[in-house]
Amino acid sequence: MSTAPASVIAANLARARERIAEACARANRKAESVTLVAVSKTQPAAAVAAALAAGQTVFGENRVQEAAAKFPALRADWPALRLHLIGALQTNKARDAVRLADVIESLDRPRLAAALAEAMRKEGRQPALLVQVNTGDEPQKAGVPRAEAEAFLRACREEHGLPVRGLMCIPPLAEDPRPHFEYLAGLAARHGLPVLSMGMSADFEVAIACGATHVRLGTAIFGARG
Ligand SMILES: *Cc1c(COP(=O)(O)O)cnc(C)c1O
Numbered sequence: 118m119s120t121a122p123a124s125v126i127a128a129n130l131a132r133a134r135e136r137i138a139e140a141c142a143r144a145n146r147k148a149e150s151v152t153l154v155a156v157s158k159t160q161p162a163a164a165v166a167a168a169l170a171a172g173q174t175v176f177g178e179n180r181v182q183e184a185a186a187k188f189p190a191l192r193a194d195w196p197a198l199r200l201h202l203i204g205a206l207q208t209n210k211a212r213d214a215v216r217l218a219d220v221i222e223s224l225d226r227p228r229l230a231a232a233l234a235e236a237m238r239k240e241g242r243q244p245a246l247l248v249q250v251n252t253g254d255e256p257q258k259a260g261v262p263r264a265e266a267e268a269f270l271r272a273c274r275e276e277h278g279l280p281v282r283g284l285m286c287i288p289p290l291a292e293d294p295r296p297h298f299e300y301l302a303g304l305a306a307r308h309g310l311p312v313l314s315m316g317m318s319a320d321f322e323v324a325i326a327c328g329a330t331h332v333r334l335g336t337a338i339f340g341a342r343g
Contacts, residue, residue, distance in 0.1 A: 120163065221245075284304060
């Protein structure tokens, strides 16, 4: 695979910000109410640097190891950089995740909640946490099943004392995403959670109409992954 040139990444970012602003306008929302998370998984550090140079500060990565290899050096040059971990997280990576991330979007099971709580104590660092909900109850997909979401949210806050700020979902590929986004927005509202990370390159405008505060765009910014 070839990496998109810096000028293409800058143009893609400008276009994405425009489309976000237009979707916000249609939903009677302020453009500033939606944060663009540029998903840089599989992209080289140079592509992230190009996005940073074009004014993008918030990035998403799937794998702790890949994030650890790319981001500490970039952070040194760009103190405003914010990193979201958006991929399935193994408990044995909890400590590295807490050290690296500003937001962890993939909290989805009790053992991970316990591991993150312990890692936060040890590291003295508290990334914001989002609970990932498997809104389609797909067996192969990460995320807490719908039926367990409410109890899990309560356990995260009450048993583990975790700073849960919101929810994240990845709707089933072949379905209309709107009912999934609406479900997630309703769940967040019932629990007083301000952050809703939903919407990717193919469906972020629908997500914004449903109340997304964070949209996660990979291919729309960096081009196709190899
Ligand atoms: C890869 C990925 C994205 C970005 O997907 P695109 O379709 O490339 O925009 C968003 N969220 C998660 C969790 C991902 O793994």
